Amino acid sequence: MTALDAVSVFLPSRRVPIEALAAPLRLTEMQIRLFRRFHGLTEVRRDPDRSLPDLLLRATDGLTALPGVAQRVRFVLYARAFPVVAPYPANPLHDVCRKLGLGHALAFTLTQQSCAGALAAVDVAGRLLAAEPPGPDGEPLALVLTGEKAFTRDAQFIPETSVFSEGASACLVSAHGGRDRLLSYACTQRGEFDVAGGASPARFQREYRPALAEVIDRALTDAGTTLAELRLVLPHNVNLLTWKRLGKLIGLPLDKVLLDNVTETGHVFCADAFVNYRTARERDLLRPGDRYLVAAVGAGDGATFAAMVFEH
Incomplete structure:
Protein backbone atom coordinates (compact mmCIF):
# COMPACT_ATOMS: atom_id res chain seq x y z
CA MET A 1 0.00 0.00 0.00
CA ALA A 175 4.75 0.81 -2.00
CA HIS A 176 4.49 -1.04 1.31
CA GLY A 177 5.15 1.45 4.11
CA GLY A 178 3.71 0.99 7.57
CA ARG A 179 2.96 4.63 8.36
CA ASP A 180 0.97 7.33 6.59
CA ARG A 181 -0.57 4.73 4.30
CA LEU A 182 -2.71 5.96 1.42
CA LEU A 183 -6.23 4.56 1.78
CA SER A 184 -7.94 6.36 -1.10
CA TYR A 185 -7.52 8.98 -3.81
CA ALA A 186 -10.37 10.76 -5.57
CA CYS A 187 -9.87 13.20 -8.41
CA THR A 188 -12.16 15.09 -10.78
CA GLN A 189 -10.92 17.12 -13.75
CA ARG A 190 -13.22 19.81 -15.11
CA GLY A 191 -12.08 21.14 -18.46
CA GLU A 192 -15.02 23.51 -18.69
CA PHE A 193 -13.41 25.70 -16.02
CA ASP A 194 -10.67 26.92 -18.37
CA VAL A 195 -10.82 30.52 -17.13
CA ALA A 196 -7.70 31.46 -19.10
CA GLY A 197 -9.45 30.21 -22.24
CA GLY A 198 -12.52 32.33 -21.66
CA ALA A 199 -14.63 30.31 -19.24
CA SER A 200 -16.66 32.27 -16.71
CA PRO A 201 -14.74 32.91 -13.44
CA ALA A 202 -18.09 33.38 -11.70
CA ARG A 203 -19.20 29.88 -12.66
CA PHE A 204 -15.93 28.42 -11.41
CA GLN A 205 -16.32 30.20 -8.07
CA ARG A 206 -19.94 29.08 -7.81
CA GLU A 207 -19.19 25.39 -8.44
CA TYR A 208 -15.81 25.30 -6.68
CA ARG A 209 -17.03 24.17 -3.26
CA PRO A 210 -19.62 21.61 -4.46
CA ALA A 211 -16.99 20.04 -6.73
CA LEU A 212 -14.46 19.84 -3.90
CA ALA A 213 -17.12 18.47 -1.56
CA GLU A 214 -17.89 15.72 -4.07
CA VAL A 215 -14.30 14.45 -4.29
CA ILE A 216 -13.92 14.62 -0.51
CA ASP A 217 -17.04 12.50 -0.11
CA ARG A 218 -15.78 10.03 -2.70
CA ALA A 219 -12.37 9.74 -1.03
CA LEU A 220 -14.02 9.12 2.35
CA THR A 221 -16.33 6.48 0.89
CA ASP A 222 -13.47 4.69 -0.86
CA ALA A 223 -11.47 4.71 2.39
CA GLY A 224 -14.43 3.34 4.34
CA THR A 225 -14.48 6.27 6.74
CA THR A 226 -16.51 9.38 7.52
CA LEU A 227 -15.86 13.02 8.30
CA ALA A 228 -16.59 12.34 11.96
CA GLU A 229 -13.90 9.64 12.07
CA LEU A 230 -11.18 11.90 10.68
CA ARG A 231 -8.62 13.19 13.10
CA LEU A 232 -7.57 16.08 10.87
CA VAL A 233 -8.00 17.73 7.48
CA LEU A 234 -4.92 19.17 5.76
CA PRO A 235 -6.21 21.82 3.33
CA HIS A 236 -4.75 23.63 0.37
CA ASN A 237 -3.90 27.08 1.71
CA VAL A 238 -5.93 29.14 -0.73
CA ASN A 239 -7.74 31.27 1.91
CA LEU A 240 -9.76 30.99 5.12
CA LEU A 241 -13.11 31.94 3.60
CA THR A 242 -13.12 28.98 1.22
CA TRP A 243 -12.70 26.54 4.08
CA LYS A 244 -15.25 28.25 6.30
CA ARG A 245 -17.85 27.99 3.57
CA LEU A 246 -16.88 24.43 2.64
CA GLY A 247 -17.12 23.45 6.30
CA LYS A 248 -20.68 24.72 6.43
CA LEU A 249 -21.53 22.93 3.20
CA ILE A 250 -20.36 19.47 4.25
CA GLY A 251 -20.68 19.70 8.04
CA LEU A 252 -16.94 19.81 8.71
CA PRO A 253 -15.99 21.47 12.02
CA LEU A 254 -13.28 24.06 11.43
CA ASP A 255 -11.33 22.87 14.45
CA LYS A 256 -10.54 19.74 12.43
CA VAL A 257 -8.97 21.79 9.61
CA LEU A 258 -5.35 22.88 10.05
CA LEU A 259 -5.67 26.49 8.90
CA ASP A 260 -2.79 28.26 10.68
CA ASN A 261 -0.50 28.07 7.65
CA VAL A 262 -3.04 29.89 5.50
CA THR A 263 -2.37 33.10 7.39
CA GLU A 264 1.34 32.50 7.93
CA THR A 265 2.41 31.37 4.46
CA GLY A 266 -0.46 31.74 2.03
CA HIS A 267 -0.58 29.30 -0.88
CA VAL A 268 2.69 27.40 -1.43
CA PHE A 269 1.75 26.07 -4.87
CA CYS A 270 1.79 22.24 -4.77
CA ALA A 271 3.53 22.05 -1.39
CA ASP A 272 0.55 22.95 0.83
CA ALA A 273 -0.24 19.35 1.75
CA PHE A 274 3.27 18.70 3.00
CA VAL A 275 3.62 22.09 4.72
CA ASN A 276 0.50 21.27 6.70
CA TYR A 277 1.62 17.69 7.33
CA ARG A 278 4.86 18.96 8.86
CA THR A 279 2.94 21.32 11.14
CA ALA A 280 0.65 18.49 12.22
CA ARG A 281 3.64 16.32 13.12
CA GLU A 282 5.45 19.12 14.93
CA ARG A 283 2.36 19.74 17.06
CA ASP A 284 1.77 16.03 17.68
CA LEU A 285 -1.71 16.25 16.16
CA LEU A 286 -1.55 12.77 14.61
CA ARG A 287 -1.34 9.54 16.56
CA PRO A 288 -0.81 6.01 15.18
CA GLY A 289 -4.00 4.80 13.56
CA ASP A 290 -5.47 8.28 13.05
CA ARG A 291 -7.03 8.91 9.68
CA TYR A 292 -6.63 12.28 8.00
CA LEU A 293 -7.70 13.84 4.73
CA VAL A 294 -5.68 15.98 2.33
CA ALA A 295 -7.48 18.18 -0.20
CA ALA A 296 -6.25 20.29 -3.10
CA VAL A 297 -7.56 22.22 -6.07
CA GLY A 298 -5.60 23.15 -9.17
CA ALA A 299 -6.76 25.75 -11.68
CA GLY A 300 -5.23 26.45 -15.07
CA ASP A 301 -6.43 24.99 -18.35
CA GLY A 302 -9.48 23.75 -16.54
CA ALA A 303 -9.63 22.70 -12.91
CA THR A 304 -8.69 19.64 -10.85
CA PHE A 305 -10.34 18.78 -7.54
CA ALA A 306 -8.57 16.10 -5.51
CA ALA A 307 -8.62 14.46 -2.08
CA MET A 308 -6.70 11.69 -0.35
CA VAL A 309 -7.28 9.81 2.90
CA PHE A 310 -4.27 8.52 4.84
CA GLU A 311 -3.84 6.44 7.97
CA HIS A 312 -1.01 7.61 10.20
Missing part, protein backbone atom coordinates in the same frame (compact mmCIF):
# COMPACT_ATOMS: atom_id res chain seq x y z
CA THR A 2 1.40 3.40 -1.01
CA ALA A 3 2.88 5.20 1.99
CA LEU A 4 4.78 8.35 2.89
CA ASP A 5 8.02 7.14 4.46
CA ALA A 6 9.42 10.60 5.18
CA VAL A 7 8.41 14.21 4.53
CA SER A 8 10.53 17.36 4.61
CA VAL A 9 9.63 20.99 3.94
CA PHE A 10 11.63 24.15 3.36
CA LEU A 11 10.17 27.65 3.62
CA PRO A 12 12.33 30.78 3.29
CA SER A 13 12.75 32.62 6.58
CA ARG A 14 11.99 36.01 5.04
CA ARG A 15 8.39 37.01 5.78
CA VAL A 16 6.75 39.59 3.55
CA PRO A 17 3.57 41.30 4.79
CA ILE A 18 0.70 41.50 2.34
CA GLU A 19 0.89 45.31 2.32
CA ALA A 20 4.42 45.13 0.84
CA LEU A 21 3.01 43.43 -2.27
CA ALA A 22 0.74 46.35 -3.18
CA ALA A 23 3.23 48.34 -5.26
CA PRO A 24 4.99 45.50 -7.18
CA LEU A 25 1.70 43.75 -7.95
CA ARG A 26 -0.23 46.96 -8.62
CA LEU A 27 -2.85 46.10 -6.02
CA THR A 28 -5.27 48.65 -4.65
CA GLU A 29 -5.78 49.31 -0.96
CA MET A 30 -9.15 47.61 -1.24
CA GLN A 31 -7.58 44.46 -2.72
CA ILE A 32 -5.02 44.31 0.08
CA ARG A 33 -7.81 44.74 2.60
CA LEU A 34 -9.74 41.92 0.93
CA PHE A 35 -6.78 39.55 1.21
CA ARG A 36 -6.07 40.37 4.86
CA ARG A 37 -9.53 40.82 6.40
CA PHE A 38 -11.74 38.70 4.18
CA HIS A 39 -9.42 35.84 3.22
CA GLY A 40 -7.18 35.84 6.29
CA LEU A 41 -3.95 36.17 4.31
CA THR A 42 -1.38 38.24 6.18
CA GLU A 43 2.08 37.33 4.88
CA VAL A 44 4.07 35.22 2.43
CA ARG A 45 7.55 33.71 2.32
CA ARG A 46 9.94 34.92 -0.34
CA ASP A 47 13.69 34.65 -0.99
CA PRO A 48 14.63 36.47 -4.22
CA ASP A 49 18.27 35.40 -3.88
CA ARG A 50 17.56 31.67 -3.74
CA SER A 51 17.19 29.73 -6.99
CA LEU A 52 14.60 27.05 -7.70
CA PRO A 53 17.15 24.20 -7.46
CA ASP A 54 18.25 25.68 -4.13
CA LEU A 55 14.68 25.52 -2.83
CA LEU A 56 14.31 21.87 -3.87
CA LEU A 57 17.68 20.89 -2.42
CA ARG A 58 16.95 22.59 0.89
CA ALA A 59 13.77 20.53 1.11
CA THR A 60 15.68 17.29 0.49
CA ASP A 61 18.19 18.24 3.21
CA GLY A 62 15.52 17.31 5.73
CA LEU A 63 15.26 13.76 4.40
CA THR A 64 18.03 12.39 6.58
CA ALA A 65 17.42 8.85 5.32
CA LEU A 66 17.84 9.78 1.65
CA PRO A 67 21.67 9.43 1.36
CA GLY A 68 21.47 5.89 2.73
CA VAL A 69 18.69 4.78 0.40
CA ALA A 70 19.56 6.75 -2.74
CA GLN A 71 20.25 3.60 -4.77
CA ARG A 72 16.73 2.37 -3.98
CA VAL A 73 15.12 5.50 -5.47
CA ARG A 74 13.81 4.38 -8.88
CA PHE A 75 11.65 7.44 -9.66
CA VAL A 76 11.79 11.17 -9.00
CA LEU A 77 8.53 13.01 -9.62
CA TYR A 78 8.41 16.80 -9.59
CA ALA A 79 4.88 18.19 -9.15
CA ARG A 80 4.49 21.85 -9.99
CA ALA A 81 1.75 24.32 -10.86
CA PHE A 82 3.36 25.96 -13.89
CA PRO A 83 4.40 24.12 -17.06
CA VAL A 84 7.52 26.26 -17.47
CA VAL A 85 9.63 27.47 -14.54
CA ALA A 86 13.05 28.01 -16.14
CA PRO A 87 14.36 29.17 -19.53
CA TYR A 88 15.50 26.53 -22.02
CA PRO A 89 17.82 24.61 -21.75
CA ALA A 90 17.92 24.84 -17.93
CA ASN A 91 16.37 21.82 -16.22
CA PRO A 92 16.08 22.30 -12.43
CA LEU A 93 14.84 18.75 -11.84
CA HIS A 94 17.79 17.08 -13.53
CA ASP A 95 20.20 19.49 -11.81
CA VAL A 96 18.77 18.44 -8.46
CA CYS A 97 18.94 14.73 -9.32
CA ARG A 98 22.60 15.01 -10.27
CA LYS A 99 23.46 16.79 -7.01
CA LEU A 100 21.60 14.17 -5.00
CA GLY A 101 23.28 11.25 -6.75
CA LEU A 102 20.00 10.17 -8.34
CA GLY A 103 21.12 10.19 -11.96
CA HIS A 104 20.08 6.53 -12.21
CA ALA A 105 16.44 7.28 -11.38
CA LEU A 106 13.71 7.97 -13.93
CA ALA A 107 12.88 11.66 -13.37
CA PHE A 108 9.88 13.51 -14.78
CA THR A 109 7.53 16.40 -14.06
CA LEU A 110 3.75 16.55 -13.59
CA THR A 111 2.08 19.88 -14.36
CA GLN A 112 -1.35 19.25 -15.84
CA GLN A 113 -3.17 19.33 -12.48
CA SER A 114 -1.60 22.60 -11.35
CA CYS A 115 -1.67 23.00 -7.54
CA ALA A 116 -3.34 19.59 -7.11
CA GLY A 117 -0.33 17.97 -8.76
CA ALA A 118 1.30 16.82 -5.52
CA LEU A 119 -1.55 14.42 -4.82
CA ALA A 120 -1.37 13.08 -8.36
CA ALA A 121 2.39 12.61 -7.96
CA VAL A 122 1.98 10.53 -4.80
CA ASP A 123 -0.62 8.38 -6.56
CA VAL A 124 1.54 7.92 -9.66
CA ALA A 125 4.59 7.14 -7.52
CA GLY A 126 2.68 4.42 -5.70
CA ARG A 127 1.45 2.88 -8.94
CA LEU A 128 4.93 2.84 -10.43
CA LEU A 129 6.47 1.32 -7.31
CA ALA A 130 3.82 -1.40 -7.14
CA ALA A 131 5.01 -2.65 -10.53
CA GLU A 132 8.72 -2.58 -9.59
CA PRO A 133 10.46 -5.72 -8.31
CA PRO A 134 12.67 -5.43 -5.21
CA GLY A 135 16.33 -4.77 -5.87
CA PRO A 136 19.43 -6.09 -4.11
CA ASP A 137 19.26 -3.16 -1.68
CA GLY A 138 15.59 -3.66 -0.79
CA GLU A 139 12.19 -2.32 -1.78
CA PRO A 140 12.19 0.46 -4.40
CA LEU A 141 11.36 4.05 -3.45
CA ALA A 142 10.20 7.21 -5.17
CA LEU A 143 11.08 10.80 -4.36
CA VAL A 144 8.25 13.32 -4.81
CA LEU A 145 9.32 16.96 -5.03
CA THR A 146 7.31 20.16 -5.08
CA GLY A 147 8.48 23.76 -5.07
CA GLU A 148 8.34 26.90 -7.18
CA LYS A 149 9.51 30.48 -7.34
CA ALA A 150 7.04 33.36 -7.41
CA PHE A 151 8.80 34.51 -10.56
CA THR A 152 6.06 36.33 -12.44
CA ARG A 153 3.01 38.39 -11.50
CA ASP A 154 0.77 35.41 -12.27
CA ALA A 155 2.92 33.27 -9.97
CA GLN A 156 2.61 35.72 -7.08
CA PHE A 157 -1.14 35.96 -6.60
CA ILE A 158 -4.57 34.86 -7.79
CA PRO A 159 -6.80 37.93 -8.18
CA GLU A 160 -9.38 38.22 -5.40
CA THR A 161 -8.45 34.75 -4.12
CA SER A 162 -4.95 34.07 -2.79
CA VAL A 163 -1.25 34.94 -2.68
CA PHE A 164 1.69 32.60 -3.24
CA SER A 165 4.68 31.81 -1.07
CA GLU A 166 7.93 30.34 -2.25
CA GLY A 167 8.83 27.02 -0.70
CA ALA A 168 9.48 23.36 -1.43
CA SER A 169 8.84 19.88 -0.11
CA ALA A 170 10.43 16.47 -0.52
CA CYS A 171 8.74 13.17 0.23
CA LEU A 172 9.99 9.59 0.12
CA VAL A 173 7.24 7.24 -1.05
CA SER A 174 7.17 3.45 -0.78
Whole structure:
Protein backbone atom coordinates (compact mmCIF):
# COMPACT_ATOMS: atom_id res chain seq x y z
CA MET A 1 0.00 0.00 0.00
CA THR A 2 1.40 3.40 -1.01
CA ALA A 3 2.88 5.20 1.99
CA LEU A 4 4.78 8.35 2.89
CA ASP A 5 8.02 7.14 4.46
CA ALA A 6 9.42 10.60 5.18
CA VAL A 7 8.41 14.21 4.53
CA SER A 8 10.53 17.36 4.61
CA VAL A 9 9.63 20.99 3.94
CA PHE A 10 11.63 24.15 3.36
CA LEU A 11 10.17 27.65 3.62
CA PRO A 12 12.33 30.78 3.29
CA SER A 13 12.75 32.62 6.58
CA ARG A 14 11.99 36.01 5.04
CA ARG A 15 8.39 37.01 5.78
CA VAL A 16 6.75 39.59 3.55
CA PRO A 17 3.57 41.30 4.79
CA ILE A 18 0.70 41.50 2.34
CA GLU A 19 0.89 45.31 2.32
CA ALA A 20 4.42 45.13 0.84
CA LEU A 21 3.01 43.43 -2.27
CA ALA A 22 0.74 46.35 -3.18
CA ALA A 23 3.23 48.34 -5.26
CA PRO A 24 4.99 45.50 -7.18
CA LEU A 25 1.70 43.75 -7.95
CA ARG A 26 -0.23 46.96 -8.62
CA LEU A 27 -2.85 46.10 -6.02
CA THR A 28 -5.27 48.65 -4.65
CA GLU A 29 -5.78 49.31 -0.96
CA MET A 30 -9.15 47.61 -1.24
CA GLN A 31 -7.58 44.46 -2.72
CA ILE A 32 -5.02 44.31 0.08
CA ARG A 33 -7.81 44.74 2.60
CA LEU A 34 -9.74 41.92 0.93
CA PHE A 35 -6.78 39.55 1.21
CA ARG A 36 -6.07 40.37 4.86
CA ARG A 37 -9.53 40.82 6.40
CA PHE A 38 -11.74 38.70 4.18
CA HIS A 39 -9.42 35.84 3.22
CA GLY A 40 -7.18 35.84 6.29
CA LEU A 41 -3.95 36.17 4.31
CA THR A 42 -1.38 38.24 6.18
CA GLU A 43 2.08 37.33 4.88
CA VAL A 44 4.07 35.22 2.43
CA ARG A 45 7.55 33.71 2.32
CA ARG A 46 9.94 34.92 -0.34
CA ASP A 47 13.69 34.65 -0.99
CA PRO A 48 14.63 36.47 -4.22
CA ASP A 49 18.27 35.40 -3.88
CA ARG A 50 17.56 31.67 -3.74
CA SER A 51 17.19 29.73 -6.99
CA LEU A 52 14.60 27.05 -7.70
CA PRO A 53 17.15 24.20 -7.46
CA ASP A 54 18.25 25.68 -4.13
CA LEU A 55 14.68 25.52 -2.83
CA LEU A 56 14.31 21.87 -3.87
CA LEU A 57 17.68 20.89 -2.42
CA ARG A 58 16.95 22.59 0.89
CA ALA A 59 13.77 20.53 1.11
CA THR A 60 15.68 17.29 0.49
CA ASP A 61 18.19 18.24 3.21
CA GLY A 62 15.52 17.31 5.73
CA LEU A 63 15.26 13.76 4.40
CA THR A 64 18.03 12.39 6.58
CA ALA A 65 17.42 8.85 5.32
CA LEU A 66 17.84 9.78 1.65
CA PRO A 67 21.67 9.43 1.36
CA GLY A 68 21.47 5.89 2.73
CA VAL A 69 18.69 4.78 0.40
CA ALA A 70 19.56 6.75 -2.74
CA GLN A 71 20.25 3.60 -4.77
CA ARG A 72 16.73 2.37 -3.98
CA VAL A 73 15.12 5.50 -5.47
CA ARG A 74 13.81 4.38 -8.88
CA PHE A 75 11.65 7.44 -9.66
CA VAL A 76 11.79 11.17 -9.00
CA LEU A 77 8.53 13.01 -9.62
CA TYR A 78 8.41 16.80 -9.59
CA ALA A 79 4.88 18.19 -9.15
CA ARG A 80 4.49 21.85 -9.99
CA ALA A 81 1.75 24.32 -10.86
CA PHE A 82 3.36 25.96 -13.89
CA PRO A 83 4.40 24.12 -17.06
CA VAL A 84 7.52 26.26 -17.47
CA VAL A 85 9.63 27.47 -14.54
CA ALA A 86 13.05 28.01 -16.14
CA PRO A 87 14.36 29.17 -19.53
CA TYR A 88 15.50 26.53 -22.02
CA PRO A 89 17.82 24.61 -21.75
CA ALA A 90 17.92 24.84 -17.93
CA ASN A 91 16.37 21.82 -16.22
CA PRO A 92 16.08 22.30 -12.43
CA LEU A 93 14.84 18.75 -11.84
CA HIS A 94 17.79 17.08 -13.53
CA ASP A 95 20.20 19.49 -11.81
CA VAL A 96 18.77 18.44 -8.46
CA CYS A 97 18.94 14.73 -9.32
CA ARG A 98 22.60 15.01 -10.27
CA LYS A 99 23.46 16.79 -7.01
CA LEU A 100 21.60 14.17 -5.00
CA GLY A 101 23.28 11.25 -6.75
CA LEU A 102 20.00 10.17 -8.34
CA GLY A 103 21.12 10.19 -11.96
CA HIS A 104 20.08 6.53 -12.21
CA ALA A 105 16.44 7.28 -11.38
CA LEU A 106 13.71 7.97 -13.93
CA ALA A 107 12.88 11.66 -13.37
CA PHE A 108 9.88 13.51 -14.78
CA THR A 109 7.53 16.40 -14.06
CA LEU A 110 3.75 16.55 -13.59
CA THR A 111 2.08 19.88 -14.36
CA GLN A 112 -1.35 19.25 -15.84
CA GLN A 113 -3.17 19.33 -12.48
CA SER A 114 -1.60 22.60 -11.35
CA CYS A 115 -1.67 23.00 -7.54
CA ALA A 116 -3.34 19.59 -7.11
CA GLY A 117 -0.33 17.97 -8.76
CA ALA A 118 1.30 16.82 -5.52
CA LEU A 119 -1.55 14.42 -4.82
CA ALA A 120 -1.37 13.08 -8.36
CA ALA A 121 2.39 12.61 -7.96
CA VAL A 122 1.98 10.53 -4.80
CA ASP A 123 -0.62 8.38 -6.56
CA VAL A 124 1.54 7.92 -9.66
CA ALA A 125 4.59 7.14 -7.52
CA GLY A 126 2.68 4.42 -5.70
CA ARG A 127 1.45 2.88 -8.94
CA LEU A 128 4.93 2.84 -10.43
CA LEU A 129 6.47 1.32 -7.31
CA ALA A 130 3.82 -1.40 -7.14
CA ALA A 131 5.01 -2.65 -10.53
CA GLU A 132 8.72 -2.58 -9.59
CA PRO A 133 10.46 -5.72 -8.31
CA PRO A 134 12.67 -5.43 -5.21
CA GLY A 135 16.33 -4.77 -5.87
CA PRO A 136 19.43 -6.09 -4.11
CA ASP A 137 19.26 -3.16 -1.68
CA GLY A 138 15.59 -3.66 -0.79
CA GLU A 139 12.19 -2.32 -1.78
CA PRO A 140 12.19 0.46 -4.40
CA LEU A 141 11.36 4.05 -3.45
CA ALA A 142 10.20 7.21 -5.17
CA LEU A 143 11.08 10.80 -4.36
CA VAL A 144 8.25 13.32 -4.81
CA LEU A 145 9.32 16.96 -5.03
CA THR A 146 7.31 20.16 -5.08
CA GLY A 147 8.48 23.76 -5.07
CA GLU A 148 8.34 26.90 -7.18
CA LYS A 149 9.51 30.48 -7.34
CA ALA A 150 7.04 33.36 -7.41
CA PHE A 151 8.80 34.51 -10.56
CA THR A 152 6.06 36.33 -12.44
CA ARG A 153 3.01 38.39 -11.50
CA ASP A 154 0.77 35.41 -12.27
CA ALA A 155 2.92 33.27 -9.97
CA GLN A 156 2.61 35.72 -7.08
CA PHE A 157 -1.14 35.96 -6.60
CA ILE A 158 -4.57 34.86 -7.79
CA PRO A 159 -6.80 37.93 -8.18
CA GLU A 160 -9.38 38.22 -5.40
CA THR A 161 -8.45 34.75 -4.12
CA SER A 162 -4.95 34.07 -2.79
CA VAL A 163 -1.25 34.94 -2.68
CA PHE A 164 1.69 32.60 -3.24
CA SER A 165 4.68 31.81 -1.07
CA GLU A 166 7.93 30.34 -2.25
CA GLY A 167 8.83 27.02 -0.70
CA ALA A 168 9.48 23.36 -1.43
CA SER A 169 8.84 19.88 -0.11
CA ALA A 170 10.43 16.47 -0.52
CA CYS A 171 8.74 13.17 0.23
CA LEU A 172 9.99 9.59 0.12
CA VAL A 173 7.24 7.24 -1.05
CA SER A 174 7.17 3.45 -0.78
CA ALA A 175 4.75 0.81 -2.00
CA HIS A 176 4.49 -1.04 1.31
CA GLY A 177 5.15 1.45 4.11
CA GLY A 178 3.71 0.99 7.57
CA ARG A 179 2.96 4.63 8.36
CA ASP A 180 0.97 7.33 6.59
CA ARG A 181 -0.57 4.73 4.30
CA LEU A 182 -2.71 5.96 1.42
CA LEU A 183 -6.23 4.56 1.78
CA SER A 184 -7.94 6.36 -1.10
CA TYR A 185 -7.52 8.98 -3.81
CA ALA A 186 -10.37 10.76 -5.57
CA CYS A 187 -9.87 13.20 -8.41
CA THR A 188 -12.16 15.09 -10.78
CA GLN A 189 -10.92 17.12 -13.75
CA ARG A 190 -13.22 19.81 -15.11
CA GLY A 191 -12.08 21.14 -18.46
CA GLU A 192 -15.02 23.51 -18.69
CA PHE A 193 -13.41 25.70 -16.02
CA ASP A 194 -10.67 26.92 -18.37
CA VAL A 195 -10.82 30.52 -17.13
CA ALA A 196 -7.70 31.46 -19.10
CA GLY A 197 -9.45 30.21 -22.24
CA GLY A 198 -12.52 32.33 -21.66
CA ALA A 199 -14.63 30.31 -19.24
CA SER A 200 -16.66 32.27 -16.71
CA PRO A 201 -14.74 32.91 -13.44
CA ALA A 202 -18.09 33.38 -11.70
CA ARG A 203 -19.20 29.88 -12.66
CA PHE A 204 -15.93 28.42 -11.41
CA GLN A 205 -16.32 30.20 -8.07
CA ARG A 206 -19.94 29.08 -7.81
CA GLU A 207 -19.19 25.39 -8.44
CA TYR A 208 -15.81 25.30 -6.68
CA ARG A 209 -17.03 24.17 -3.26
CA PRO A 210 -19.62 21.61 -4.46
CA ALA A 211 -16.99 20.04 -6.73
CA LEU A 212 -14.46 19.84 -3.90
CA ALA A 213 -17.12 18.47 -1.56
CA GLU A 214 -17.89 15.72 -4.07
CA VAL A 215 -14.30 14.45 -4.29
CA ILE A 216 -13.92 14.62 -0.51
CA ASP A 217 -17.04 12.50 -0.11
CA ARG A 218 -15.78 10.03 -2.70
CA ALA A 219 -12.37 9.74 -1.03
CA LEU A 220 -14.02 9.12 2.35
CA THR A 221 -16.33 6.48 0.89
CA ASP A 222 -13.47 4.69 -0.86
CA ALA A 223 -11.47 4.71 2.39
CA GLY A 224 -14.43 3.34 4.34
CA THR A 225 -14.48 6.27 6.74
CA THR A 226 -16.51 9.38 7.52
CA LEU A 227 -15.86 13.02 8.30
CA ALA A 228 -16.59 12.34 11.96
CA GLU A 229 -13.90 9.64 12.07
CA LEU A 230 -11.18 11.90 10.68
CA ARG A 231 -8.62 13.19 13.10
CA LEU A 232 -7.57 16.08 10.87
CA VAL A 233 -8.00 17.73 7.48
CA LEU A 234 -4.92 19.17 5.76
CA PRO A 235 -6.21 21.82 3.33
CA HIS A 236 -4.75 23.63 0.37
CA ASN A 237 -3.90 27.08 1.71
CA VAL A 238 -5.93 29.14 -0.73
CA ASN A 239 -7.74 31.27 1.91
CA LEU A 240 -9.76 30.99 5.12
CA LEU A 241 -13.11 31.94 3.60
CA THR A 242 -13.12 28.98 1.22
CA TRP A 243 -12.70 26.54 4.08
CA LYS A 244 -15.25 28.25 6.30
CA ARG A 245 -17.85 27.99 3.57
CA LEU A 246 -16.88 24.43 2.64
CA GLY A 247 -17.12 23.45 6.30
CA LYS A 248 -20.68 24.72 6.43
CA LEU A 249 -21.53 22.93 3.20
CA ILE A 250 -20.36 19.47 4.25
CA GLY A 251 -20.68 19.70 8.04
CA LEU A 252 -16.94 19.81 8.71
CA PRO A 253 -15.99 21.47 12.02
CA LEU A 254 -13.28 24.06 11.43
CA ASP A 255 -11.33 22.87 14.45
CA LYS A 256 -10.54 19.74 12.43
CA VAL A 257 -8.97 21.79 9.61
CA LEU A 258 -5.35 22.88 10.05
CA LEU A 259 -5.67 26.49 8.90
CA ASP A 260 -2.79 28.26 10.68
CA ASN A 261 -0.50 28.07 7.65
CA VAL A 262 -3.04 29.89 5.50
CA THR A 263 -2.37 33.10 7.39
CA GLU A 264 1.34 32.50 7.93
CA THR A 265 2.41 31.37 4.46
CA GLY A 266 -0.46 31.74 2.03
CA HIS A 267 -0.58 29.30 -0.88
CA VAL A 268 2.69 27.40 -1.43
CA PHE A 269 1.75 26.07 -4.87
CA CYS A 270 1.79 22.24 -4.77
CA ALA A 271 3.53 22.05 -1.39
CA ASP A 272 0.55 22.95 0.83
CA ALA A 273 -0.24 19.35 1.75
CA PHE A 274 3.27 18.70 3.00
CA VAL A 275 3.62 22.09 4.72
CA ASN A 276 0.50 21.27 6.70
CA TYR A 277 1.62 17.69 7.33
CA ARG A 278 4.86 18.96 8.86
CA THR A 279 2.94 21.32 11.14
CA ALA A 280 0.65 18.49 12.22
CA ARG A 281 3.64 16.32 13.12
CA GLU A 282 5.45 19.12 14.93
CA ARG A 283 2.36 19.74 17.06
CA ASP A 284 1.77 16.03 17.68
CA LEU A 285 -1.71 16.25 16.16
CA LEU A 286 -1.55 12.77 14.61
CA ARG A 287 -1.34 9.54 16.56
CA PRO A 288 -0.81 6.01 15.18
CA GLY A 289 -4.00 4.80 13.56
CA ASP A 290 -5.47 8.28 13.05
CA ARG A 291 -7.03 8.91 9.68
CA TYR A 292 -6.63 12.28 8.00
CA LEU A 293 -7.70 13.84 4.73
CA VAL A 294 -5.68 15.98 2.33
CA ALA A 295 -7.48 18.18 -0.20
CA ALA A 296 -6.25 20.29 -3.10
CA VAL A 297 -7.56 22.22 -6.07
CA GLY A 298 -5.60 23.15 -9.17
CA ALA A 299 -6.76 25.75 -11.68
CA GLY A 300 -5.23 26.45 -15.07
CA ASP A 301 -6.43 24.99 -18.35
CA GLY A 302 -9.48 23.75 -16.54
CA ALA A 303 -9.63 22.70 -12.91
CA THR A 304 -8.69 19.64 -10.85
CA PHE A 305 -10.34 18.78 -7.54
CA ALA A 306 -8.57 16.10 -5.51
CA ALA A 307 -8.62 14.46 -2.08
CA MET A 308 -6.70 11.69 -0.35
CA VAL A 309 -7.28 9.81 2.90
CA PHE A 310 -4.27 8.52 4.84
CA GLU A 311 -3.84 6.44 7.97
CA HIS A 312 -1.01 7.61 10.20
